[in-house]
Amino acid sequence: MSLSFDPDALALPQGHFIGGRFIPAAGVLPMHRPSDGAAYVDCPVADADVVDQAVSAAKHALKDSGWAGLRPRERTRALHRWADLIEAEAETLARLEAVASTRPVGQLIDGDIAITAEQIRFFAEFADKEGGDLVPTADASLGMILTEPYGVVGAITPWNFPFSMAGWKLGPALAAGNAVVLKPSEMTPFSALYMAELSVRAGLPAGLINIVLGDGPTTGNAITGHPDIGKISFTGSTAAGAAIMQNIARTGIKPMTLELGGKSPQLVFADADLHLAAAAVAQGILSNAGQACVAGSRLIVAEAIAEPLAKAIAAHMASIHPGPTWDEATRYSPIISERQLGRIDAIVQAAVRAGAECFVGGKRLDREGYFYAPTLINGVSQSSPAVIEEIFGPVLTLQTFVEEEEALALADHETYGLAAGVFTRDLSRAIRVTKRLQAGTIWVNRYNRSRDHILPTGGHKRSGIGKDLGREAYLANRKSKSVLIDL
Secondary structure, three states: OOOOOOHHHOOOOOOEEEOOEEEOOOOOEEEEOOOOOOEEEEEOOOOHHHHHHHHHHHHHHHHHHOHHHOOHHHHHHHHHHHHHHHHHOHHHHHHHHHHHOOOOHHHHHHHHHHHHHHHHHHHHOOOOOOOOEEEOOOOOEEEEEEEEEOOEEEEEOOOOOHHHHHHHHHHHHHHOOOEEEEEOOOOOOHHHHHHHHHHHHOOOOOOOEEEOOOOHHHHHHHHHOOOOOOEEEEEOOHHHHHHHHHHHHHHOOOOEEEEOOOOOEEEEOOOOOHHHHHHHHHHHHHHHHHOOOOOOOEEEEEHHHHHHHHHHHHHHHHOOOEOOOOOOOOOEOOOOOHHHHHHHHHHHHHHHHOOOEEEEOOOEOOOOOOOEOOEEEEOOOOOOHHHHOOOOOOEEEEEEEOOHHHHHHHHOOOOEEOEEEEEOOOHHHHHHHHHHOOOOEEEEOOOOOOOOOOOOEOOEEOOEEOOEOHHHHHHOOEEEEEEEEEO
């Protein structure tokens, strides 16, 4: 059966999802499909009262179901049932994800959706395997470290990988015994709404997952500032993360996990496997048309191999297959909005005016929708906005080096430290460079996440606080208390 579909014929979930049911709400924010630019529906905006209703539903669900106090294995089984249903409903989820987002439908079932189901199962298994500790104290006393859930977790997810990001937040929070109030991006809310509905069908308590739609200034602020939300988890831009920190500080202190922006380098040394490096570097910037926090947007290459590597990357860039996200054959994504496409082009053109050269690309694709040509820019300085700013598009800058120290100096970014790639056959160099790079995730002779969900992800510098994925994500959804008993 073909996954391709007619976007105008797709039935979309409407309203907020609170207490296990859809709550009708009038649309406020116009939504445009990035694949064709068509305005097709309006997104509602949850105000503080609606967010309060969602938080109340979450609190009641925790109390009535005893979710936090269940035998841990019962939580595990419930989450496994939810993951099973996600896989069973993968085609519907794929279409709901593709219609409004930048994610081509042909990449979703075996990609984002299957991986998210795996991650939910991964976190489910922590429920009965991670707990407190007995710690060494004097013989006449007993020392313990106990852990417990926060209660209600507030989560805010971005538009670039809507379904995956919802899974990143929901999986560990629920496994750890919490309820969640989640705000997906106002541009891409549909898969998260259906995901929450599936949780109730799978037998999770109604109200354990609540989805409120809206923007950052109204809905996001109401979530991050709500006194009954015990912890915040956010993925998005560094600027938005800073605003969330300010709002939390203004309204009351609470822990937060922030996975923020990046301007990640890919270092290719002269001894690297050229074909492997070219394919990985290209994939690192072409995936989702560069609309990823970890996009490898800065190519730093040994001068001796810069020309053949650039040609090989350009060949990969020329082989893209753009198309609407609802066409199963599409392999290259649109840009999320007209505004973002204009910003990408403005940065590229400014670099060209400053003396840089577009080795390939550098313009909007001549087709319906918001598509930008894969772009490779050389001749850029370290102070160029194309090198400094997170472009969030398919734009790769090229800089060359001779010595290893020069490569490391170019790789270091004043603001960001989310991810990095290293390509070399020299194991000693790989370890030496990895130790010195300031990044939360470093890939060697590859540039993409694997399905090793045990590896956490998160940034250094202004690229974030805390970790998603891995054991760290589960533990971040539980708080600890120290107990000392005199015997």
